[in-house]
Each structure stands twice: as C-alpha cells, then as structure tokens.
Amino acid sequence: MTAIPKTMMAWKKVASRPGGFDFVETSVPQAKPDEVLVKTHSTSICGTDLHIWKWDEWAAENVPINTTTGHETCGVVIAVGSEVTTHKVGDKIAVECHLACWDCDRCREGNAHICENGQIFGVHTNGAFAPYFTVPAINARHFPDNLTMDLASVQDPLGNAIHTLTGGPVRDATVAIHGLGPIGLFAVNVAKAMGASKVIAIDWDNQTRMQLATKLGADVVLGKGDDIVASILAHTNGQGVDNSCEFSGSPSALSNTIYSTRMGGYVNVLSVYGTTKTEVPMNDIVFRYLHLKGINGRKMWSTWETMHELISQDKVDIETIVTHRVSFNDCKLGFELAMGGDCGKVVVDF
Template sequence: MKALVMTGVKKMEVQTDYPKPTPKPNEVLIHTAYAGICGTDKGLYNGLPGSADAVPPIVLGHENSGVVAAVGSAVTGFKPGDRVSIDPNIYCHNCFYCRTSRPEFCEHLDAVGVTRDGGFEEFFTAPAEVVYHIPDNVSLKAAAVIEPISCAMHAIDLLELHPYQNALIIGAGFEGILMGQILQSSGVREVTMAARNQKKLDMLHDKFGFQVVNNKTHPEDIKAESYDIVIEAVGLAATQEQAVEAARRGGQVLMFGVGNPDSTFTINSYKIFQKQLKIQGSFINPYTFEDSIGLLQSGDVDPLPLMSHELDLSEVEDFVSGKLTGVTKAIVKVGGENA
C-alpha cells in the first residue's frame, strides 16, 4: 500500500510497497479518508517532541477519518463499512495520572500518528476504544479534524464561562478560530479575534461574526485590562505578555499556543496578585471527542471554510518543511469521501 514515511529528521518519502497492517484482536483496521496536518506534525518532522516522541521510521498523521475495513476478533462495536474518526491518544489506564482522572498526563501515552503509524497511509490500525462513529450529516472531510476540535474543547472546558464575559483570542490559526466558535456556542457575550492578516480577519467577521483587531497595524486596539477571558494561541513571548496585560481584574488567561520548548516570557507577578488572574495551560484532549462530534453535528462548529489547502501525500513535506505558506488548515486526501 502507499504510505508517507518519515524516515528521519526532516526526511519523508512516499513508499508504494509499505506493508498493510493486520488488526490485533482489540483493534480496528481503517481505510483512511482524510488526514489533517497539525503544527505538531511540523514539530515532529523537525525533531521536536509532540505528545510523545516520534521515532523514525514512522507514518505520521494523528487527525484522521476513514471507513472501517476490518475488525479484530474481540471487537464488537464496529463493522466493515462504518464511518469513523479516531482519537489518537491511547492511555494506559494504570499509571498515577490515569488513576487520578488526568489521563492527558499518562506516563505511558501511546498515540496514533506519533508513536505508532497514523493516517498518512492508505490503511492504519487503532484500538477500538479510541475509534468513534460519526453521524450521517458529518462528512469524512469534516470528521478528520475532530481531534483538533477536541483539543480546543478541552481548553474551553478548563475555563469558567458566564454570559456576561467578553473574550479575546490572540492568533487566528485553525485552533484559535475553533475556540472562538466554541466560545460563541457556549454563550459568552462577545468574541474578539486578534491577528495580523486583514483578509483573514475580514472573513472571520463576515463568516462567524467575530469582532476583529489587526494586531499588526493597530495593536493599541487591544486595550489593557479589558477582557474577562484571554486565549493566547500563538506561542510567542510578545503575545503571551500581551495576553496577561489584556486580562481584566478577575480574568482568566489561557496559554494555548505552543512555543519553543526553551522560550520564556516576562510577567509582572504583582499584576497577577492585583488582578487575581487565573493563568491556565492546556494539553491534548482527554475525553472531549463526543462533545466535539456533537459540535459538528449541530453545526455550532464549522471547520470546512477554514480548510485552505487539500493535498495529496506527495505534497505533505512541502507543508511541514515550511515551503507551503498561507495555510489556515491543510488536509490530506487519501481515500476521500469514497474511502
């Protein structure tokens, strides 16, 4: 079968004779329809860690949808022909964190498309426990990004939300826009998106009804101490510092953007005290897949207008290497809707 194999740091190759996997008793064999490309894939390609380390040779692709091709002997909830999406994170259920209801910190985390082969190939396997049926009104293309929706959903779950609140999201990448849609569906009073691309900001205002601020030409429009919720979705020191400044008294700051592992930013500890700020991180997506499927089914979250590039396997390296620019969300068509 055809697979895009990461053979080393900054090395990928399309192989046409890659062995087709056979499902173990508790596994499902999935014919890949679409696979999203995540910023984490860029990091893994460049030798950085994701939720776990990816050791070449490995097939990446942890945002996936497809159709069940076969099931293992112990699987009862799925059958060939079922349309599915896959939560890539496989928890051990036995470590300290799993046993204290914090599986995102699992000490033995396994992940489809990170520690085991993922969706940048025609067929892949996953334990049945992380495979989810998708509703008839959700396309396989939309279902491929349930995983990033679930990461956004976990982040929003960590916040305390009220209808009086206004929210600022710094960074209009795919995850930032998803979080904006989820906040709107959760009933907060107003969501403002701050970014540097005016064309994208105009689209976000017209399509989703966000208030918008150009953080390049008019950064002064982000007033200090003005927002109940501030989400930093860039991962740069300058925007992290801006997020803390923008939060009002009693506010919440969510640091969602993934920075360089060695980067730091300056913070005024007195302002944390004075404003009684809550500063929160967010890591992966524990148990938010069903909610994310519901958001797609209801239409409260619509990722399709954000999919700016549809690629084939041979084009993925152009994206993860940085040659392909201007991308809001890239998705790989493997088998497509007819998988």
C-alpha cells in the same frame, strides 16, 4: 468490499533532517485484539507535522525515524480485533490521538489525555499519512451523521480549541483568541457558537486568517498595527476579557494575555513555545488573581461530547476553516501550503 492488500505506500519520515519524508512500501498493519483496522479517508496536516518536517529539537527527541506520521484523521473500519465489541466493519470513525494506558492514576481520575504512560498516535507510533492504519478501538470515535467524512479529520484540532476555551467561562463572557492558526480560528467560531458576548481575535500579520476570523464571527480583529493590550481593554470597559486563549506560540502574545485579562479572569494556554523557558509577568498573575492553565489534547471524553453536541446542532463552520485539500500523492505540496501559512486547515485526501 475489496480485499485488504498486504502492502501499501506510506509517507514516512526517513531521514533526520528538515524534509526527509518519502513514500515507502510497507506492510498494511493487522488489528491487535483491542484494535480496529481503518481505511483512511483523509488526514489533516497539523502544526506538529510541520515540527516533524522541520526536524526541530522536539521532533528529534520524540519521533523515531521511519515513523508514518499523521494523527488528525478519519476513515472507515474495515476489520476489528478479536476483543472489540464497540465497532463493526463499515463504521465511520475519527481518531483521538492520545493513546492512554487506562490504568495509571491520571487515567483513573479521568485525565487520560495526560496518561502517565501515554503516547501520541502518528508521533510516537505509526499514524495516518497512509491508506490504512490500526488504532485501539477506544481511540476510534464515532461521530454525528451530519458531519461529512471530508470534514471529519479536523475533530482533533476542533477539540483542542474547545478544551482550551472551556478552561474558562464562554457563555455571556468576553473572550480573546490570540493566534489565528487553524485552532485559533476554530476557537473564534466555537466561542460565538457557545454564546460568548464578545470575541476579540488577534493575529500578528496573517491577513488571510484575520479575514477568516471575521467571517467566522469575530466581533473585533486586531493585528500588529494595533496596541493589543490597550485595544482589548478599550473593548472591555477598561477591565480586560473574562477568558483569554493563547494559540500563537509567541511569548509576547502570552504576555499580552496576562495584561489584558480581567482581575480574577482565566488564561488558557494551548501553545507550545519554541524556547523551553518562556518569560511571564508572574507578579501580574499573582496580583490580578488570574487562573493560568496549560491545556493538552482533549478531555476523554467530555471534550468530544461537547464537540459532538455543537456539530449535531450545525453550530461549527468547519467548511470555512478547511481552505485547501490535496491528494495523498501531493503530501509534500500540502506540507508546503501549511508551512506558508496562507491557509486555514490543509487536508490530505486518500
């Protein structure tokens, strides 16, 4: 193995304005006792990275200037901290970006993804738009051999999709996926893989993504030209779906989920909304006896276990969802592609 350099060029948020990223020479981090040092293989661009690019209110409040962002990543372990017994040099890993304290009430009850003292790798701390990064060993997840390194960085959004879907019934259930960004597309594919009886995929007007949804197994694809609620009811004997998942970030789609889920059904919301107060038809939630659940991150580690079972059985079509790859030097181009929306997942290669 080649020697580890002392410095590297990292893609950092350097200015508090839209854009404001630059390549900056910085030290290669050293693994603390409980950490591993990883040579980055690839890092995919997430909607969160686009918020940081746009520098909206959320980003300005959460991301320190000079942070190396990037949290959907995979690579090879090249050094381990003095206390690490679970990993060795040469291990292939992908990152779980929720950094937990493992000591608070939430962590102890098995909800480390909502740790009271949690931070997000690549948002609150330096991440992986850089050729090397460190991460606690517990966050460096081994993955099945049949998953190639080129596709391994997307386990974060794939896990988001699985966590959201499994907030309600999937096998033999009718499922509606609202919003066909990369996570919604993963959810369409996983819902079919997990045995949903009918998958209805809904976007607003993104034709590329609507076509991808069909390729990924959606039984019905709807868009802005359709009466979404009426169409979903028509496809479910007038009852509504068993399980609605909201991935669009649009308040009108959130209302649609509530009107088009069957009595006593499940509405699982991963989306983050641009406004802090989003109106919902509350009485319908009450009288329709709906289970409405907010979803954050991935369960550590049951979501990862479900995901690895599906991957081991070759049940997820990741290749179709990764539509674009750019080299690290072309990070900006990758961000522009992702912001344009005419894509599935965009992956940056190192």
